[in-house]
Amino acid sequence: MKKADIFEFYSRLAEHNPAPRTELEYGNDYQLLVAVVLSAQATDVGVNKATRALFRDVTTPAHMVELGEERLKGHIKTIGLFNAKAKNVIALSEILVRDYGGEVPQDRDILTILPGVGRKTANVVMNTAFGAETFAVDTHIFRVGNRTGLAPGKTPLAVELKLDKDTPAPFRRDAHHWLILHGRYVCKARKPECWRCIVADLCRYKPKTPAPA
Known part of the structure; x- marks a missing residue:
């Protein structure tokens, strides 16, 4: 994915969810x-x-x-x-x-x-x-990174290093939360919901999944 597309990719995710956070519940x-x-x-x-x-x-x-x-x-x-x-x-x-x-x-x-x-x-x-700018690559981020072309890599570490290298400064703090949530709820493993994806036009995945009848 080109640099301009990467910036736009994150920009849309950020606009859609300005303050992403983990879904795990904890007090400290x-x-x-x-x-x-x-x-x-x-x-x-x-x-x-x-x-x-x-x-x-x-x-x-x-x-x-x-x-x-x-x-x-x-x-x-x-x-x-x-x-x-x-x-x-x-x-x-x-x-x-x-x-x-x-x-x-x-x-x-x-x-x-x-x-x-x-x-x-x-x-x-x-x-x-x-608040460290780290990228925790779970199965969701590994899938999204490879499927979209955002950060292709054969191992979680390779995807992590690619994200670390290419993620623009304004988005580094929250990038892994956006990607996890996107993978969990939109870019799903078995059947990505491309028809409602806000970054579908930037994504390298083909063929796009059509909307259900």
């Missing part, structure tokens, strides 16, 4: 980190259902360590891979208490070494909690 940076870890291979809706009661009582890493792995499992058992996720959340909470005064580090490299926290999760936290 630590709860955001936990929610993003739990969201791997799960929906935000499912995570929110599981964490509403949990986050009423657990607001800090120390609270989570006190809760313990077994009781945490009881809260998140409706989420896929809940056994492994519970183990990781307790382990990362112990590290935050022991090494970082119970605070979430504002450093992507540190975040990525925490149990259950990969580069995508670290990028989400850096962007959403701390």
Whole structure:
């Protein structure tokens, strides 16, 4: 996609949704980190259902360590891979208490070494909690980047680096939210809804999906 088209692409998404935000529910940076870890291979809706009661009582890493792995499992058992996720959340909470005064580090490299926290999760936290211009490439962004021609790449990292290189300054802070939401609700995996897409004319995907009869 040409530079002028990329600018127009983001401009339209920004006009349509001037203040995009994550659909995960959280009250502080630590709860955001936990929610993003739990969201791997799960929906935000499912995570929110599981964490509403949990986050009423657990607001800090120390609270989570006190809760313990077994009781945490009881809260998140409706989420896929809940056994492994519970183990990781307790382990990362112990590290935050022991090494970082119970605070979430504002450093992507540190975040990525925490149990259950990969580069995508670290990028989400850096962007959403701390305002960093990072690009968290999930399945939605990977699909949108490749399908539209905005940021083609064979791996999530390749798409991330392409977005980082080509996304214009005015849009860098919110770009990954716009792209996730666009992929989730319009540029869907099985059947993109091109007929109601506000950037369809800029998109390289062919053939465009017609409106339903």
